[in-house]
Amino acid sequence: MKAQTTMILLVFLIMIFTGLVIVLLSLSQTVVREEYSDLYVNNLLLSILKTNTGYTDRCETVSDLIGCAFLTPSYTCGGSSLECRTLAEQTLEEYMNMVNENMVYCFNITSGPGWSSLDEQGLYSISFGDSSIWKKGINRRVARTVIQSVHEGLEYNIEVTLAVAFRK
Amino acid sequence: MKSQAGLMEYLLMTFFIVVVIVAIVLFLGWWSVMEMNLEQKKIIDERAFFLLKYSGNSPYFTREGWVLDDAKLNAVKALGENFCEKLRGVFGSGWFLEVRILDENPEVDCTYTNYPDCNHWVLCEPKSSGKEGYIYTIPVNVYRNVFRRYDIAILTSGVYA
Numbered sequence: 001m002k003a004q005t006t007m008i009l010l011v012f013l014i015m016i017f018t019g020l021v022i023v024l025l026s027l028s029q030t031v032v033r034e035e036y037s038d039l040y041v042n043n044l045l046l047s048i049l050k051t052n053t054g055y056t057d058r059c060e061t062v063s064d065l066i067g068c069a070f071l072t073p074s075y076t077c078g079g080s081s082l083e084c085r086t087l088a089e090q091t092l093e094e095y096m097n098m099v100n101e102n103m104v105y106c107f108n109i110t111s112g113p114g115w116s117s118l119d120e121q122g123l124y125s126i127s128f129g130d131s132s133i134w135k136k137g138i139n140r141r142v143a144r145t146v147i148q149s150v151h152e153g154l155e156y157n158i159e160v161t162l163a164v165a166f167r168k
Numbered sequence: 169m170k171s172q173a174g175l176m177e178y179l180l181m182t183f184f185i186v187v188v189i190v191a192i193v194l195f196l197g198w199w200s201v202m203e204m205n206l207e208q209k210k211i212i213d214e215r216a217f218f219l220l221k222y223s224g225n226s227p228y229f230t231r232e233g234w235v236l237d238d239a240k241l242n243a244v245k246a247l248g249e250n251f252c253e254k255l256r257g258v259f260g261s262g263w264f265l266e267v268r269i270l271d272e273n274p275e276v277d278c279t280y281t282n283y284p285d286c287n288h289w290v291l292c293e294p295k296s297s298g299k300e301g302y303i304y305t306i307p308v309n310v311y312r313n314v315f316r317r318y319d320i321a322i323l324t325s326g327v328y329a
Contacts (some may be wrong), residue, residue: 006181008276012190017195024199036217040306043224043234047307050235052317061318095320099307 041141048095049147053153055079055087065091067149070109070126070158089128096129105129110144112157131141133163140165198221202205203270209302212327216302220325222258222328223265224308235309236267241289242278252292262301262328265291269310269321284314 011086056078058068068075069088080087096105106129133140144161224234227243231237238317244251267286268275278286303326 010181010184013185017188017192022193023291032230033217034215036304039221044307047309047320050309050318051320095270101320164247 005140007144037141041139041162041164042143044099044164045143045145045160048092048099049145049160051095053091059084062088062091062095064149066107066109066160067147067151067156067158071149071151071156075127076103085126100166102157104133104165104167106131106133106163108161108163110161112159112160138165171236211329212329213302215263216304216325216327219259219263219265220304220306220323223325224306224323229265231311234306235311235313235318236323237313238278238284239313241267241291241310242280242283243276245289245291247279255292259327262293264293264326264328265289266324267308267310267321268324269319271319284312302324 049061049066051062053059053062053065055065058072058075059065059077059080065077065084065088068077068084073083073085075084076082077084077087082090092107096103106127108125108127110125132138140163142161142163144159146159147158149156149158183186206326223229224236229236230242245317271287273287275288276282276286278289305322305324308321308323309318311318
């Protein structure tokens with residue numbers, strides 16, 4: 001009887017030991033640095049917006065080009081035969097692929113804080129890239145900033161949101 | 169006879185308990201060695217990440233936060249070992265920085281003679297030294313002083329294990 005009790009205690013001891021091994025091994029898993037992922041996506045957005053496109057007029061930088069695509073989508077910038085909206089889509093795709101081909105992205109451009117009406121001109125929301133990234137369950141990183149764009153002497157705040165998901 | 173069987177049971181139990189205790193001691197010993205290795209890797213990883221953040225914001229390399237200056241990169245590269253030696257006081261040894269402008273041109277290392285017709289800088293210990301390392305990359309801008317424009321680039325920081 002005493003030996004049976006000892007045996008049961010021994011089984012408990014082995015179970016505790018196995019549990020300890022599992023817990024410790026799970027703790028040792030490599031933790032993906034959250035800070036790095038956020039910094040990467042934030043820098044990606046800001047760097048792309050600041051980059052010079054090579055076009056002139058309203059499209060000197062990517063930020064200007066997005067402003068043009070949002071406020072005057074059918075305008076054609078100097079140095080290009082394409083309308084701003086098409087040019088913005090092409091340019092963003094080109095830069096995003098140059099940075100990292102293994103990611104899915106979507107730029108959402110919306111009217112920013114303090115937005116005033118454009119008198120039936122312009123758009124109020126556009127997106128470039130793969131909008132399926134916003135679906136539930138997709139592990140994505142999001143960065144957001146506000147850019148200023150001038151149209152007919154008025155300054156407009158435009159909110160640019162970038163969502164990125166990395167392919168494994 | 170009964171007492172002999174009881175004695176055998178006790179001996180068997182004692183043996184099992186000793187085996188389990190030895191296994192626990194061995195496991196904990198192995199675990200602490202693993203933890204030490206992990207801690208060492210974490211420290212190297214921290215160094216690589218710190219190097220990335222430092223180089224993206226240091227006045228040695230940048231014009232403003234995360235905007236590198238191609239003239240400064242060239243000047244730092246020209247200083248060579250002297251500059252690296254100074255920074256080893258901050259970052260320790262065995263690290264490198266790499267900047268590659270993302271354009272369609274083939275990779276051309278920047279030197280004093282070919283600047284600004286180049287798109288690649290490697291500072292301090294070169295990446296191809298064959299050692300295992302911790303590497304971080306991040307998109308940044310590089311200001312091209314001669315062309316007066318901002319290009320998109322990838323900044324890579326690495327620390328060797």
